[in-house]
Amino acid sequence: MTISYNWLKQFIKIDWTPEQTSELLTDLGLEVEGIETYQSVKGGLEGVVIGEVLTCIQHPNADKLKITTVNIGEGTPLQIVCGAPNVALGQKVPVATIGTTLYTETGEPWTIKKGKIRGEESHGMICAEDELGLGTSYDGIMVLDANLKVGTPVANIFEVENDFVFEIGLTPNRADAMSHLGTARDLRAGLVQKDIHLEFITPSVSAFHVDNRTLKIDVEVKNKELAPRYCGLTISGITVKKSPKWLQNRLKAIGLKPINNIVDATNYVLHDMGQPLHAFDAAKISGNKIEVKTVSSGTKFITLDGIERSLHEDDLMICDTEKPMCIAGVFGGIHSGVSEKTTSIFLECAYFNPVSVRKSAKRHGLNTDASFRFERGIDPNITEYALKRAAILIKDIAGGEISSELIDIYPKKIEDFQVRLSFENASKLIGEEIPKETIKRILTSLDIKINNVTETGLGLTIPSYRNDVLREADVIEEILRVYGYNNIQTTEKINASISSSSKFEDHKIQNIIGSQLAAQGFFEILSNSLTTPSYTALSEHLKEEHNINILNPLSGDLSVLRQSLVFSGLEAVAFNINRRRSDLKLFEFGKTYHGYTNSREEFKHLSLFVTGNQHQENWNVPHNKSDFFFLKGTIMSLLERLGISRFNEMPIENDLFSEGISLVAAKYKLVDFGLIKKPILKHFDISQDVLFADFNWDAILELVKQQKVGFKAISKYQEVRRDFALLIDDNVTFESIYKLAKQSEKQLLKSVNLFDVYQGKNLPEGKKSYAVGFTLQDENKTLTDKQIDKIMSNLQSNFEKELGAELR
Structure with missing residues (x-):
């Protein structure tokens, strides 16, 4: 999430440096991962000043060039060769002085230097608007207001905005902080704890009023469970055009591309207050009615990106009387959006069920700024306020009149919830007793209302936008993060507890075997459980129908859970060989996953991979290749370490191996090991032999538990x-x-x-x-x-x- 510092300061007039502010935000749990600078004009027009053309004559050696002298308010006027057709005597123009860095459209820098053009010296450049980044015109130089003072920095005239942008690694539970308003609210609480009390400024909507009632659009919410609150109004007589510079700069600072004043206004309120909105072209709403409902499964719908999607019966849709117009809370439709021809709009502001929005977004592979917020849960009680805020903003930048009453369908109000806080429990969880007055001050700064106070605790009302604070422990966490984790004293006393656990627990046996393998020169690897479905074709023992498919895979190569550890291990072997590490001894503890007809099962394995030489190249060590007997010796030593000595060697049945054996004990197959087939190695572009062992770790654990350790004293009598x-x-x-x-x-x-x-x-x-x-x-x-x-x-x-x- 990106937060503009200038935008943030509209809510709270803080005069700290960006670095100080980022430290406080990080301490509050809004971790600032980086700070970037933003300039509305790249370079900030530094070094560009206002000049006056004193003379303008034809260049003696070029028909299209002129020699000018320009006063920039200091010392001797500059001689500048200019090729613009509109340069003339007496003009006030922007002049880039020697040493000034300008930027191309693609952002590449270039520096103004003293030079000669067709034999005549030039000590700067008179600029066009595209050269300064102030526009796209390149027909000629910019001619400025004649009343401007010579020598004035051009940055002062065009109000270049310089900003700092925080990149915040927001945790999923902090839905309340997904806006500049929410971030400022947290920042205020942190400042209060530091005894800095600044006014928290919220945008006023007192200017909102209905101008007329000439454009009424009815609204019917047919699925109130998926749309608990739905608001809307109409605005007519608008002019769709570019947004004003200030609005464009706000959106550009946080990485958004301005589209038009209507869409930009809804995006602005979204990032300002955390409330998504959507504007429909009122002329495209059939029957002058909005219906919020689900539609039949398989209904076709074209979204704004031009893709036709097949709707699910559980997708909540915003429809008119004839057709769907928008996937609620996710993405708008291509046929109902605002265009340059739009003169009236229906402005929607709603609270949709988070689970419903998340399922629809995942179902259609869409991730928008709106769905990101709806999925995590927005403030259900800010809906009307945000709609008024957006309507006022649209009137200011697009003209028009509010042409209907504000519709607010909110049949069952989502109430704030109550929590009881015990001072004793707070002290136990925090590990330190925080003064009661400090606790009350922190809670008040977080807009948590204190209903009653007793000697033992507090009765609290949590605001509805804090849907992550549901328990006493959550309230204590809020107190602690604002109080400051760094302010909790570290005790000098060391406490330890001894747990009663079996020596045969999985992790303990793993540590024993892992340590032994590491001592023998093996390296542990940890590979992804997700893999490509095509690997099942490499072995007849692996069935495609047993694959467990991921519903929303990141890619086709990571779309199923693995049925064997061999392929992910061979990927690691190939990766290392390609980087000139061909002598490898690797091991991995991992699980395989199988979808059978009536069940899904997972099994744990230990896999070994050996290839190349047994030891690294050295003058006093012979070059012994890792072979079948080296691997067998390693396996035997592991089984001996575990106390497993009774097993039989059986012919191997696994078709991954060109040769190998299986070790079987009672009803358990302990391990398959041997040389991997050449065709499988070729699939991974591996040209050298690779030995592989696959331990049935579940069986190993069962046998280890059955082993009884006997004790026999050393004999007193010699051998x-x-x-x-x-x-x-x-x-x-x-x-x-x-x-x-x-x-x-x-x-x-x-x-x-x-x-x-x-x-x-x-x-x-x-x-x-x-x-x-x-x-x-x-x-x-x-x-x-x-x-x-x-x-x-x-x-x-x-x-x-x-x-x-x-x-x-």
């Missing part, structure tokens, strides 16, 4: 290690050695470890050598040499009998 170097056949596996060893000694054999394998020279053909270590331990006593030798002898005997092994 014993013995090794065998076994010569065995090529077809004998370590698994068979491990199983036979465990069968031979079930109690004291703690581990079996293969630490060397040899095949080749000095071994018989078809043989290999395994170096196997055996760890023995008794939990209750120290093992004797006799026990150890017996166990090892038994192992050797079994290896020889069952596996044909020999000791080397």
Whole structure:
């Protein structure tokens, strides 16, 4: 929202600098995100003065140029070469002196310099109105009033307006501040808190009166729920033309393009008071009657932008007896608006149901200044006042007469609402006790009426335009923002509370796994849940009919909720590769969304993406490519960290992978992982291999909760290690050695470890050598040499009998 400082000062005569004012507005919750300067004439005509032509002769070397001497009120008159056909002796003209910066129509600056034109020196420029930005004529120089004083700055004559414009980041709840009146009202409250009491000036409508009753247009509100209040009147004998400069400057300052005096007047009142209005050409209203109603679904209607729209049965329309003329509170129709031929108007001012306006605006993809305010809720009790204000303004700038009584259909008045404020609750929420008199002063400055005062609290009446202040907590928030958050003292005492929560909560498990992945060199990404519907065509497992579509998408590429994390992750991979970061290890916690026949469901996932080298390029680190086994090792370490050890490897069924496996535990599929298919990578312009893992995080959480952690004390008695170097056949596996060893000694054999394998020279053909270590331990006593030798002898005997092994 943009607010003009000059406009603001029409309500409150503040003499602060824009910077001081912006700080106070920000403290009040109307955050000023930036301040820009505005000049009705770019450059402010600085350096342009009034001069008098003393001499004017023909240029000796050019037929279309003349040499003039011009008095600008200081020192020696200037010699200026001028090419305008209308320059003449004795004229008062605008002169741009050397060093003055002027601007082209497109806003590009250029500077006046001393120069020679066809051999004759020129020390400035006599200007035309288009060169100064004062008009569009370029037929010749501007000839000014002969009575003007030489040397006077031209900016003083043309009343160049210099303004500052605040860009305010308005929160959606502050509908009351969506105007210069509302902003000034807040500013007044802030000034009162600083003990600065300035008069709050509201526009007077005492000049309003009905001139005649020659143009009566009846109004019937058929849907009073969607239009709780509707006002209107007619004005005849108007002249549609350009608005006066002051009005144009007001609108231009806040970024609006002036159209004509009628439309500009309604826009002015909109931004002045926050009340939208609409003017209909009275001659185009069939049957001299306005009907506020809904129409049949599918009715065609052409809006002001020339687009034909199909109306919904819930759209509230402003109609005459034959046709719709305007989408209420949203956008006018092309056939009923004001044009240059308009001589009489019906001026509408209303309060429409915010929900109805919001739905209609979203339904038709329209976002106007009027709908922006109606959607958030305007003041229902300012309607008549704003209509009178607009009518007076139109009469002043367009002429005409008010030709009907002011119609005000308001069957059920929207009352101000009551709130009880407890001083004790205020102190608890604020964390500091604010003096009662200060609280009362703040509330009064906010137009909150104090009905009664007791020792414990206040009975309050909240004005209807504050539709965001409905509870005691809201009133306390209002007190605090005006009092100043910065004025609340910070306590030196630190309070802490301990919550009773399970160690298996989602965020805690996420933190554990996220920390482990980060320690392994992974980076977390966070991608958009909205994606393009075309991605479902890349996999047969994803069905287009399962897409959940967004009703009002920002674009076609962000129109559905994702069914898989792989595509948003590949977008991130492609983005990084395109910026020369091709060694990537990424992870993301996120949800997928599925619209099934009878339900809509969402599932949580953890996804891993690995591509390029395992480590960054370095002289002492080998260039190992990230491969399937690197990803598998990462996955196994994550499952081990979570205490999940019982699972099976199954063939993968997901067609996203060219090769891969699934890990399954009981009824749960834990993770699919492998190498993504080349055609999918090609869709994202990725030429290098990408490994992907998709964890079923919901299943992971369920299994983690089922894991029971056991405790076993460290044995007091030491372990014993013995090794065998076994010569065995090529077809004998370590698994068979491990199983036979465990069968031979079930109690004291703690581990079996293969630490060397040899095949080749000095071994018989078809043989290999395994170096196997055996760890023995008794939990209750120290093992004797006799026990150890017996166990090892038994192992050797079994290896020889069952596996044909020999000791080397």
